[in-house]
Amino acid sequence: MHSFTEENYLKTIYYLAARQEGEVTTNSLAEMTATKAASVSDMLRKLAEKQLIHYKKYQGVRLTEEGERLALKVIRRHRIWEVFLAEKLGFGWDEVHEMAEELEHIRSEELVRKLDAFLGYPQFDPHGDPIPTPAGQMPTVEYTKLSEVTVGAEVQVMGVLEHSPEFLQHLDKTGLNLGCRVLVQDVNAFDKSVSVQINHQKTLFVSNEVARNLLVN
Amino acid sequence: MHSFTEENYLKTIYYLAARQEGEVTTNSLAEMTATKAASVSDMLRKLAEKQLIHYKKYQGVRLTEEGERLALKVIRRHRIWEVFLAEKLGFGWDEVHEMAEELEHIRSEELVRKLDAFLGYPQFDPHGDPIPTPAGQMPTVEYTKLSEVTVGAEVQVMGVLEHSPEFLQHLDKTGLNLGCRVLVQDVNAFDKSVSVQINHQKTLFVSNEVARNLLVN
DNA sequence: ATAAAAATTTAGACTAGTCTAAAAATTTTT
Protein backbone atom coordinates (compact mmCIF):
# COMPACT_ATOMS: atom_id res chain seq x y z
CA MET A 1 0.00 0.00 0.00
CA HIS A 2 1.02 3.59 -0.53
CA SER A 3 0.70 6.43 1.91
CA PHE A 4 -1.69 9.32 1.70
CA THR A 5 1.30 11.57 0.99
CA GLU A 6 2.72 9.40 -1.77
CA GLU A 7 -0.67 9.33 -3.45
CA ASN A 8 -0.80 13.12 -3.36
CA TYR A 9 2.61 13.47 -4.95
CA LEU A 10 1.74 11.04 -7.75
CA LYS A 11 -1.52 12.83 -8.44
CA THR A 12 0.22 16.19 -8.50
CA ILE A 13 2.95 14.95 -10.83
CA TYR A 14 0.23 13.69 -13.17
CA TYR A 15 -1.56 17.05 -13.19
CA LEU A 16 1.59 19.05 -13.76
CA ALA A 17 2.76 16.75 -16.54
CA ALA A 18 -0.62 17.08 -18.26
CA ARG A 19 -0.63 20.85 -18.03
CA GLN A 20 2.98 21.66 -18.88
CA GLU A 21 4.94 19.95 -21.55
CA GLY A 22 8.31 18.46 -20.69
CA GLU A 23 9.48 17.22 -17.31
CA VAL A 24 7.91 18.19 -14.02
CA THR A 25 10.25 20.23 -11.83
CA THR A 26 10.97 20.06 -8.13
CA ASN A 27 9.95 23.67 -7.61
CA SER A 28 6.61 23.33 -9.36
CA LEU A 29 5.83 20.31 -7.20
CA ALA A 30 6.83 22.23 -4.08
CA GLU A 31 4.48 25.03 -5.02
CA MET A 32 1.56 22.72 -5.85
CA THR A 33 1.90 20.61 -2.69
CA ALA A 34 2.52 23.68 -0.52
CA THR A 35 5.80 22.29 0.78
CA LYS A 36 9.44 23.20 0.24
CA ALA A 37 11.73 22.03 -2.55
CA ALA A 38 13.87 20.16 -0.01
CA SER A 39 10.90 18.06 1.05
CA VAL A 40 10.03 17.33 -2.55
CA SER A 41 13.58 16.15 -3.27
CA ASP A 42 13.36 13.67 -0.41
CA MET A 43 10.05 12.33 -1.60
CA LEU A 44 11.22 12.02 -5.21
CA ARG A 45 14.11 9.85 -4.09
CA LYS A 46 11.63 7.68 -2.24
CA LEU A 47 9.17 7.42 -5.15
CA ALA A 48 12.03 6.61 -7.53
CA GLU A 49 13.19 3.79 -5.24
CA LYS A 50 9.67 2.39 -5.39
CA GLN A 51 9.78 2.65 -9.20
CA LEU A 52 6.82 4.97 -9.34
CA ILE A 53 8.71 7.74 -11.13
CA HIS A 54 11.64 8.15 -13.51
CA TYR A 55 14.00 10.47 -11.77
CA LYS A 56 17.53 11.67 -12.43
CA LYS A 57 18.82 14.25 -10.01
CA TYR A 58 18.42 17.82 -11.26
CA GLN A 59 16.61 16.52 -14.35
CA GLY A 60 12.96 16.61 -13.34
CA VAL A 61 10.56 13.79 -13.04
CA ARG A 62 8.14 11.61 -15.03
CA LEU A 63 5.67 8.94 -13.89
CA THR A 64 6.42 5.29 -14.63
CA GLU A 65 3.59 3.15 -15.94
CA GLU A 66 2.88 1.93 -12.43
CA GLY A 67 3.06 5.49 -11.09
CA GLU A 68 0.59 6.70 -13.67
CA ARG A 69 -1.73 3.80 -12.91
CA LEU A 70 -1.77 4.81 -9.26
CA ALA A 71 -2.18 8.51 -10.04
CA LEU A 72 -5.17 7.79 -12.26
CA LYS A 73 -6.70 5.62 -9.57
CA VAL A 74 -6.51 8.51 -7.12
CA ILE A 75 -7.91 10.95 -9.67
CA ARG A 76 -10.72 8.54 -10.47
CA ARG A 77 -11.63 8.28 -6.79
CA HIS A 78 -11.46 12.05 -6.40
CA ARG A 79 -13.77 12.77 -9.30
CA ILE A 80 -16.29 10.07 -8.44
CA TRP A 81 -16.56 11.44 -4.90
CA GLU A 82 -17.04 14.92 -6.36
CA VAL A 83 -19.99 13.66 -8.39
CA PHE A 84 -21.48 12.13 -5.27
CA LEU A 85 -21.09 15.32 -3.26
CA ALA A 86 -22.63 17.47 -5.97
CA GLU A 87 -25.37 15.21 -7.31
CA LYS A 88 -26.50 13.39 -4.21
CA LEU A 89 -25.69 15.76 -1.38
CA GLY A 90 -26.32 19.00 -3.23
CA PHE A 91 -22.94 20.66 -2.75
CA GLY A 92 -21.93 23.35 -5.24
CA TRP A 93 -19.14 22.73 -7.76
CA ASP A 94 -17.10 25.29 -5.86
CA GLU A 95 -17.31 23.24 -2.63
CA VAL A 96 -16.63 19.66 -3.64
CA HIS A 97 -12.89 19.72 -4.30
CA GLU A 98 -11.70 20.15 -0.74
CA MET A 99 -13.76 17.27 0.64
CA ALA A 100 -12.80 15.05 -2.27
CA GLU A 101 -9.15 15.70 -1.40
CA GLU A 102 -9.76 13.67 1.74
CA LEU A 103 -12.24 11.14 0.38
CA GLU A 104 -9.92 10.17 -2.50
CA HIS A 105 -7.63 8.41 -0.03
CA ILE A 106 -10.21 5.99 1.36
CA ARG A 107 -8.73 2.65 0.46
CA SER A 108 -11.47 0.18 -0.44
CA GLU A 109 -11.64 -0.72 -4.16
CA GLU A 110 -15.11 -2.14 -3.65
CA LEU A 111 -16.28 1.18 -2.25
CA VAL A 112 -15.35 3.05 -5.42
CA ARG A 113 -16.92 0.38 -7.60
CA LYS A 114 -20.21 0.51 -5.71
CA LEU A 115 -20.22 4.29 -5.50
CA ASP A 116 -19.62 4.46 -9.25
CA ALA A 117 -22.58 2.13 -9.86
CA PHE A 118 -24.75 4.08 -7.41
CA LEU A 119 -24.04 7.25 -9.39
CA GLY A 120 -24.84 5.56 -12.70
CA TYR A 121 -21.25 5.37 -14.00
CA PRO A 122 -20.75 9.10 -14.55
CA GLN A 123 -18.32 10.15 -17.29
CA PHE A 124 -17.51 13.63 -15.96
CA ASP A 125 -17.08 15.31 -12.62
CA PRO A 126 -18.98 18.50 -11.67
CA HIS A 127 -16.33 20.64 -13.37
CA GLY A 128 -16.59 18.72 -16.65
CA ASP A 129 -13.32 16.85 -16.11
CA PRO A 130 -13.43 13.29 -17.44
CA ILE A 131 -13.34 10.42 -14.94
CA PRO A 132 -10.57 7.87 -15.59
CA THR A 133 -11.88 4.42 -16.44
CA PRO A 134 -11.73 1.56 -13.91
CA ALA A 135 -8.99 0.11 -16.13
CA GLY A 136 -6.93 3.25 -15.58
CA GLN A 137 -7.33 5.20 -18.82
CA MET A 138 -7.89 8.94 -18.90
CA PRO A 139 -10.61 9.61 -21.49
CA THR A 140 -9.56 12.18 -24.07
CA VAL A 141 -11.79 15.17 -24.58
CA GLU A 142 -11.49 17.85 -27.23
CA TYR A 143 -12.70 21.13 -25.97
CA THR A 144 -11.87 24.65 -27.09
CA LYS A 145 -11.36 27.66 -24.90
CA LEU A 146 -14.19 30.17 -25.23
CA SER A 147 -11.51 32.75 -25.98
CA GLU A 148 -10.76 30.95 -29.23
CA VAL A 149 -14.26 30.57 -30.60
CA THR A 150 -15.07 32.55 -33.75
CA VAL A 151 -17.76 35.22 -33.73
CA GLY A 152 -21.19 33.88 -34.68
CA ALA A 153 -20.60 30.34 -33.40
CA GLU A 154 -22.91 28.81 -30.82
CA VAL A 155 -21.20 26.50 -28.36
CA GLN A 156 -21.93 24.77 -25.06
CA VAL A 157 -19.99 25.15 -21.82
CA MET A 158 -18.32 21.78 -21.15
CA GLY A 159 -15.74 22.46 -18.47
CA VAL A 160 -13.33 24.84 -16.77
CA LEU A 161 -9.56 25.15 -16.71
CA GLU A 162 -9.45 27.14 -13.49
CA HIS A 163 -10.96 25.34 -10.49
CA SER A 164 -10.75 27.92 -7.71
CA PRO A 165 -13.95 28.49 -5.71
CA GLU A 166 -13.72 32.19 -6.58
CA PHE A 167 -13.79 31.53 -10.30
CA LEU A 168 -16.58 28.96 -10.02
CA GLN A 169 -18.65 31.27 -7.85
CA HIS A 170 -18.18 34.01 -10.40
CA LEU A 171 -19.54 31.70 -13.10
CA ASP A 172 -22.52 30.83 -10.89
CA LYS A 173 -23.24 34.51 -10.42
CA THR A 174 -23.16 35.26 -14.14
CA GLY A 175 -25.10 32.11 -15.02
CA LEU A 176 -22.31 30.45 -17.00
CA ASN A 177 -23.05 26.93 -15.79
CA LEU A 178 -21.94 23.64 -17.24
CA GLY A 179 -24.09 22.78 -20.24
CA CYS A 180 -25.36 26.26 -20.94
CA ARG A 181 -25.43 27.45 -24.57
CA VAL A 182 -23.29 30.39 -25.51
CA LEU A 183 -23.61 32.41 -28.73
CA VAL A 184 -20.48 34.47 -29.40
CA GLN A 185 -21.73 37.84 -30.62
CA ASP A 186 -18.60 39.93 -30.67
CA VAL A 187 -14.93 40.02 -29.66
CA ASN A 188 -13.51 43.30 -28.46
CA ALA A 189 -10.32 43.93 -30.41
CA PHE A 190 -8.75 45.96 -27.62
CA ASP A 191 -8.99 43.71 -24.54
CA LYS A 192 -10.19 40.47 -26.19
CA SER A 193 -13.26 40.43 -24.01
CA VAL A 194 -16.22 38.59 -25.50
CA SER A 195 -19.85 39.55 -25.81
CA VAL A 196 -22.04 36.45 -25.58
CA GLN A 197 -25.71 35.56 -25.45
CA ILE A 198 -26.58 32.88 -22.86
CA ASN A 199 -29.27 30.26 -23.61
CA HIS A 200 -30.79 32.59 -26.23
CA GLN A 201 -31.63 35.02 -23.48
CA LYS A 202 -29.53 37.60 -21.72
CA THR A 203 -26.38 39.10 -23.19
CA LEU A 204 -23.22 39.11 -21.15
CA PHE A 205 -19.68 40.50 -21.35
CA VAL A 206 -16.99 37.99 -20.54
CA SER A 207 -13.42 39.09 -19.88
CA ASN A 208 -10.64 37.37 -21.78
CA GLU A 209 -9.34 36.08 -18.44
CA VAL A 210 -12.63 34.26 -17.93
CA ALA A 211 -13.01 33.21 -21.58
CA ARG A 212 -9.57 31.56 -21.52
CA ASN A 213 -10.66 29.39 -18.61
CA LEU A 214 -13.99 28.25 -20.02
CA LEU A 215 -13.99 25.08 -22.12
CA VAL A 216 -16.64 24.73 -24.79
CA ASN A 217 -17.30 22.49 -27.76
CA MET B 1 -8.29 20.51 15.05
CA HIS B 2 -7.48 17.10 16.40
CA SER B 3 -5.51 14.39 14.69
CA PHE B 4 -6.85 11.18 13.26
CA THR B 5 -5.04 9.34 16.07
CA GLU B 6 -6.38 11.52 18.85
CA GLU B 7 -9.90 11.01 17.53
CA ASN B 8 -9.37 7.26 17.62
CA TYR B 9 -8.18 7.30 21.21
CA LEU B 10 -11.15 9.40 22.34
CA LYS B 11 -13.59 7.13 20.57
CA THR B 12 -11.97 4.05 22.08
CA ILE B 13 -12.01 5.52 25.58
CA TYR B 14 -15.71 6.24 25.13
CA TYR B 15 -16.45 2.67 24.05
CA LEU B 16 -14.45 1.11 26.85
CA ALA B 17 -16.01 3.39 29.45
CA ALA B 18 -19.48 2.46 28.20
CA ARG B 19 -18.80 -1.24 28.28
CA GLN B 20 -16.88 -1.58 31.54
CA GLU B 21 -17.74 0.25 34.68
CA GLY B 22 -15.07 2.24 36.45
CA GLU B 23 -12.00 3.84 34.92
CA VAL B 24 -10.52 2.84 31.59
CA THR B 25 -7.06 1.30 31.92
CA THR B 26 -3.92 1.79 29.89
CA ASN B 27 -3.70 -1.88 29.01
CA SER B 28 -7.27 -2.14 27.76
CA LEU B 29 -6.66 0.86 25.54
CA ALA B 30 -3.45 -0.69 24.23
CA GLU B 31 -5.32 -3.84 23.35
CA MET B 32 -8.21 -2.05 21.65
CA THR B 33 -5.99 0.26 19.60
CA ALA B 34 -3.55 -2.55 18.76
CA THR B 35 -0.59 -0.62 20.18
CA LYS B 36 1.59 -1.02 23.25
CA ALA B 37 0.96 0.28 26.75
CA ALA B 38 3.95 2.61 26.45
CA SER B 39 2.42 4.32 23.42
CA VAL B 40 -0.88 4.69 25.22
CA SER B 41 0.81 6.32 28.21
CA ASP B 42 2.37 8.92 25.93
CA MET B 43 -0.92 9.70 24.25
CA LEU B 44 -2.78 9.95 27.55
CA ARG B 45 -0.34 12.58 28.75
CA LYS B 46 -0.98 14.49 25.55
CA LEU B 47 -4.77 14.21 25.73
CA ALA B 48 -4.69 15.27 29.39
CA GLU B 49 -2.67 18.37 28.48
CA LYS B 50 -5.33 19.24 25.93
CA GLN B 51 -7.99 18.78 28.64
CA LEU B 52 -9.75 16.04 26.72
CA ILE B 53 -9.40 13.46 29.51
CA HIS B 54 -9.09 13.34 33.28
CA TYR B 55 -5.91 11.49 33.96
CA LYS B 56 -3.86 10.75 37.04
CA LYS B 57 -0.86 8.54 36.50
CA TYR B 58 -1.52 4.90 37.31
CA GLN B 59 -5.17 5.74 38.01
CA GLY B 60 -6.85 5.17 34.69
CA VAL B 61 -8.67 7.65 32.56
CA ARG B 62 -12.06 9.33 32.02
CA LEU B 63 -13.25 11.68 29.26
CA THR B 64 -13.81 15.34 30.09
CA GLU B 65 -16.98 16.96 28.79
CA GLU B 66 -15.08 18.29 25.80
CA GLY B 67 -13.47 14.89 25.23
CA GLU B 68 -16.85 13.17 25.28
CA ARG B 69 -18.28 15.75 22.91
CA LEU B 70 -15.51 14.96 20.43
CA ALA B 71 -15.82 11.21 20.90
CA LEU B 72 -19.55 11.35 20.21
CA LYS B 73 -18.93 13.44 17.12
CA VAL B 74 -16.62 10.77 15.75
CA ILE B 75 -19.05 7.99 16.64
CA ARG B 76 -21.89 9.93 15.01
CA ARG B 77 -19.87 10.27 11.79
CA HIS B 78 -18.92 6.60 11.90
CA ARG B 79 -22.48 5.38 12.26
CA ILE B 80 -23.94 7.74 9.66
CA TRP B 81 -21.36 6.55 7.12
CA GLU B 82 -22.24 2.96 8.00
CA VAL B 83 -25.88 3.67 7.18
CA PHE B 84 -24.84 5.18 3.85
CA LEU B 85 -22.66 2.19 2.96
CA ALA B 86 -25.35 -0.33 3.84
CA GLU B 87 -28.50 1.44 2.62
CA LYS B 88 -27.26 3.27 -0.44
CA LEU B 89 -24.35 1.22 -1.65
CA GLY B 90 -25.64 -2.18 -0.62
CA PHE B 91 -22.78 -3.32 1.61
CA GLY B 92 -23.53 -5.98 4.22
CA TRP B 93 -23.57 -5.12 7.93
CA ASP B 94 -20.46 -7.26 8.26
CA GLU B 95 -18.55 -5.06 5.76
CA VAL B 96 -19.32 -1.49 6.74
CA HIS B 97 -17.28 -1.05 9.91
CA GLU B 98 -13.84 -1.09 8.34
CA MET B 99 -14.62 1.55 5.72
CA ALA B 100 -16.40 3.70 8.28
CA GLU B 101 -13.21 3.63 10.37
CA GLU B 102 -11.65 5.74 7.64
CA LEU B 103 -14.66 7.81 6.63
CA GLU B 104 -15.33 8.91 10.21
CA HIS B 105 -12.25 11.14 10.09
CA ILE B 106 -13.33 13.24 7.10
CA ARG B 107 -13.45 16.69 8.58
CA SER B 108 -16.30 18.68 7.07
CA GLU B 109 -19.24 19.33 9.43
CA GLU B 110 -21.42 20.27 6.49
CA LEU B 111 -20.72 16.91 4.88
CA VAL B 112 -22.12 14.99 7.84
CA ARG B 113 -25.14 17.28 8.03
CA LYS B 114 -25.96 16.78 4.36
CA LEU B 115 -25.28 13.08 4.44
CA ASP B 116 -27.57 12.76 7.45
CA ALA B 117 -30.32 14.59 5.57
CA PHE B 118 -29.74 12.51 2.43
CA LEU B 119 -30.24 9.37 4.51
CA GLY B 120 -33.43 10.72 6.10
CA TYR B 121 -31.97 11.33 9.58
CA PRO B 122 -31.50 7.69 10.55
CA GLN B 123 -31.69 6.84 14.26
CA PHE B 124 -29.70 3.62 14.16
CA ASP B 125 -26.73 2.20 12.29
CA PRO B 126 -26.87 -1.15 10.46
CA HIS B 127 -26.03 -3.00 13.69
CA GLY B 128 -28.85 -1.35 15.63
CA ASP B 129 -26.51 1.01 17.50
CA PRO B 130 -28.06 4.43 18.11
CA ILE B 131 -26.60 7.42 16.28
CA PRO B 132 -25.57 10.28 18.59
CA THR B 133 -27.58 13.47 18.00
CA PRO B 134 -26.04 16.47 16.20
CA ALA B 135 -26.00 18.15 19.62
CA GLY B 136 -23.78 15.38 20.93
CA GLN B 137 -26.11 13.20 22.99
CA MET B 138 -26.01 9.42 22.87
CA PRO B 139 -29.63 8.22 22.72
CA THR B 140 -30.44 5.69 25.41
CA VAL B 141 -31.86 2.38 24.34
CA GLU B 142 -33.19 -0.36 26.56
CA TYR B 143 -32.63 -3.71 25.02
CA THR B 144 -32.37 -7.12 26.63
CA LYS B 145 -30.01 -9.90 25.70
CA LEU B 146 -31.81 -12.79 24.03
CA SER B 147 -30.17 -15.00 26.66
CA GLU B 148 -32.27 -13.29 29.32
CA VAL B 149 -35.68 -13.51 27.71
CA THR B 150 -38.25 -15.76 29.44
CA VAL B 151 -39.68 -18.78 27.65
CA GLY B 152 -42.87 -18.01 25.74
CA ALA B 153 -42.04 -14.36 25.05
CA GLU B 154 -41.95 -13.02 21.50
CA VAL B 155 -39.33 -10.35 20.87
CA GLN B 156 -37.69 -8.57 17.98
CA VAL B 157 -33.98 -8.47 17.16
CA MET B 158 -32.85 -4.87 17.68
CA GLY B 159 -29.08 -5.02 17.76
CA VAL B 160 -25.89 -6.92 18.48
CA LEU B 161 -23.24 -6.68 21.18
CA GLU B 162 -20.56 -8.44 19.17
CA HIS B 163 -19.65 -6.69 15.90
CA SER B 164 -17.14 -9.04 14.30
CA PRO B 165 -17.76 -9.94 10.66
CA GLU B 166 -17.72 -13.61 11.65
CA PHE B 167 -20.55 -13.20 14.12
CA LEU B 168 -22.60 -11.05 11.74
CA GLN B 169 -22.10 -13.51 8.89
CA HIS B 170 -23.23 -16.29 11.17
CA LEU B 171 -26.44 -14.36 11.90
CA ASP B 172 -26.95 -13.80 8.16
CA LYS B 173 -26.58 -17.49 7.55
CA THR B 174 -29.12 -18.45 10.21
CA GLY B 175 -31.52 -15.67 9.22
CA LEU B 176 -31.31 -13.76 12.50
CA ASN B 177 -31.43 -10.32 10.91
CA LEU B 178 -32.20 -6.99 12.49
CA GLY B 179 -35.94 -6.62 12.93
CA CYS B 180 -36.81 -10.29 12.73
CA ARG B 181 -39.31 -11.68 15.26
CA VAL B 182 -38.16 -14.34 17.66
CA LEU B 183 -40.40 -16.55 19.78
CA VAL B 184 -38.49 -18.18 22.64
CA GLN B 185 -39.72 -21.75 22.82
CA ASP B 186 -37.34 -23.34 25.25
CA VAL B 187 -34.13 -22.85 27.19
CA ASN B 188 -31.83 -25.82 27.64
CA ALA B 189 -30.99 -26.09 31.32
CA PHE B 190 -27.60 -27.68 30.66
CA ASP B 191 -25.87 -25.35 28.20
CA LYS B 192 -28.33 -22.42 28.26
CA SER B 193 -28.84 -22.69 24.52
CA VAL B 194 -32.20 -21.41 23.31
CA SER B 195 -34.73 -22.89 20.97
CA VAL B 196 -36.50 -20.14 19.02
CA GLN B 197 -39.00 -19.76 16.21
CA ILE B 198 -38.10 -17.09 13.61
CA ASN B 199 -40.84 -14.98 12.01
CA HIS B 200 -43.44 -17.62 12.87
CA GLN B 201 -41.66 -19.98 10.53
CA LYS B 202 -38.60 -22.11 10.99
CA THR B 203 -37.32 -23.23 14.36
CA LEU B 204 -33.69 -22.69 15.27
CA PHE B 205 -31.25 -23.54 18.04
CA VAL B 206 -29.21 -20.64 19.28
CA SER B 207 -26.17 -21.19 21.48
CA ASN B 208 -25.90 -19.20 24.69
CA GLU B 209 -22.79 -17.53 23.24
CA VAL B 210 -24.91 -16.18 20.38
CA ALA B 211 -27.94 -15.42 22.56
CA ARG B 212 -25.82 -13.29 24.89
CA ASN B 213 -24.75 -11.12 21.97
CA LEU B 214 -28.19 -10.57 20.47
CA LEU B 215 -30.15 -7.56 21.70
CA VAL B 216 -33.93 -7.75 21.60
CA ASN B 217 -36.86 -5.81 23.01
C1' DA C 1 33.74 30.90 -21.46
C1' DT C 2 33.10 32.53 -17.20
C1' DA C 3 30.43 34.74 -13.63
C1' DA C 4 26.07 35.34 -11.58
C1' DA C 5 21.60 33.65 -10.75
C1' DA C 6 18.41 30.11 -10.13
C1' DA C 7 17.16 25.51 -9.14
C1' DT C 8 18.04 21.39 -6.74
C1' DT C 9 19.98 18.40 -3.41
C1' DT C 10 22.17 17.26 1.03
C1' DA C 11 22.81 17.74 5.96
C1' DG C 12 20.96 18.08 10.16
C1' DA C 13 16.99 19.04 13.04
C1' DC C 14 12.01 18.76 14.45
C1' DT C 15 7.15 16.51 15.33
C1' DA C 16 3.76 12.86 15.83
C1' DG C 17 3.27 8.44 16.76
C1' DT C 18 5.20 4.24 17.50
C1' DC C 19 8.45 0.64 19.69
C1' DT C 20 11.53 -2.10 23.35
C1' DA C 21 13.66 -2.31 27.64
C1' DA C 22 14.06 -0.74 32.16
C1' DA C 23 12.19 1.63 36.20
C1' DA C 24 8.46 2.74 39.26
C1' DA C 25 3.93 2.24 41.24
C1' DT C 26 0.05 -0.50 42.39
C1' DT C 27 -2.29 -4.72 43.39
C1' DT C 28 -2.37 -9.42 44.83
C1' DT C 29 -0.78 -13.17 47.39
C1' DT C 30 0.95 -15.28 51.20
Add this chain to the structure above:
DNA sequence: AAAAATTTTTAGACTAGTCTAAATTTTTAT
Protein backbone atom coordinates in the same frame (compact mmCIF):
# COMPACT_ATOMS: atom_id res chain seq x y z
C1' DA D 1 2.94 -6.43 56.21
C1' DA D 2 6.31 -8.01 53.19
C1' DA D 3 7.17 -10.43 48.79
C1' DA D 4 5.68 -11.39 44.26
C1' DA D 5 3.14 -10.31 40.33
C1' DT D 6 1.08 -7.07 37.48
C1' DT D 7 0.38 -2.67 35.55
C1' DT D 8 1.97 1.63 34.17
C1' DT D 9 5.32 5.03 33.15
C1' DT D 10 9.84 6.71 31.61
C1' DA D 11 13.92 6.65 28.72
C1' DG D 12 15.78 6.31 24.49
C1' DA D 13 15.34 5.02 19.71
C1' DC D 14 12.97 4.63 15.10
C1' DT D 15 10.02 6.21 10.83
C1' DA D 16 7.59 9.38 7.77
C1' DG D 17 7.28 13.72 6.48
C1' DT D 18 8.49 18.19 7.13
C1' DC D 19 11.72 22.33 7.77
C1' DT D 20 16.06 25.71 7.37
C1' DA D 21 20.55 26.45 5.97
C1' DA D 22 24.37 25.19 3.33
C1' DA D 23 26.36 22.90 -0.67
C1' DT D 24 26.05 21.58 -5.39
C1' DT D 25 24.47 21.56 -10.10
C1' DT D 26 22.35 23.70 -13.95
C1' DT D 27 20.96 27.67 -16.50
C1' DT D 28 21.34 32.37 -17.92
C1' DA D 29 23.72 36.47 -18.83
C1' DT D 30 27.57 38.86 -19.96
